[in-house]
Amino acid sequence: MHTLPTLSYQYDALEPHISREIMRLHHAEHHNAYVSKLNDALESVSPQLASLPLEQLLGRLDEVPEVVRLAVRNNGGGHYNHSLFWQVLSPQGGGAPSGQLQAGLEKRYGSFAAFKQEFTKEAASVFGSGWVWLQPDLSIIKSSNQDNPIMNGEAEPLMGLDVWEHAYYLDYKNVRPDYISAWWHVVDWQFIQDRYVR
Numbered sequence: 001m002h003t004l005p006t007l008s009y010q011y012d013a014l015e016p017h018i019s020r021e022i023m024r025l026h027h028a029e030h031h032n033a034y035v036s037k038l039n040d041a042l043e044s045v046s047p048q049l050a051s052l053p054l055e056q057l058l059g060r061l062d063e064v065p066e067v068v069r070l071a072v073r074n075n076g077g078g079h080y081n082h083s084l085f086w087q088v089l090s091p092q093g094g095g096a097p098s099g100q101l102q103a104g105l106e107k108r109y110g111s112f113a114a115f116k117q118e119f120t121k122e123a124a125s126v127f128g129s130g131w132v133w134l135q136p137d138l139s140i141i142k143s144s145n146q147d148n149p150i151m152n153g154e155a156e157p158l159m160g161l162d163v164w165e166h167a168y169y170l171d172y173k174n175v176r177p178d179y180i181s182a183w184w185h186v187v188d189w190q191f192i193q194d195r196y197v198r
């Protein structure tokens, strides 16, 4: 049984960058629906699959019976992606990374500002619904729908940005770049650094 994770902050804690109403809908409705649909799909075919850790399940989608494979991909991806997304955010976020992550980003992109610009450009250019990811090798990957790098045999991402309209429409209407600019103010670099050096 997969379960909806509890947030380590209140729904209104990320205001004014992300509103209480978006956080509530996004967590209690959207994410919750991914979890229950994932459980329904897995329990209908296999208790073994239902007991696999999520990241293992998403790396072995070819072993999931075809009748539920798309449901597991979409809802399992939705569960994994949002579980990471909440942890990437913090009311004390913003600023810039330090230590090894700072050094790594500067080496690869020239500066933190240049990295931010590149990640922002990639996030703005996701067509339709999807995500943009920062990988442990500090590459940036885009994916559609609720797909993520694990499904393609890649490493678990350090961080991900949800660019589905449900993540920002109530606050920013159709202006995704405004949402992305605001999002940088609540990124928890300490959490991401800890994933980078672990």
Ligand code: MN3
Pocket (backbone or CB within 6 Å): 026, 030, 082, 162, 164, 166, 167
């Ligand atoms: Mn979402």
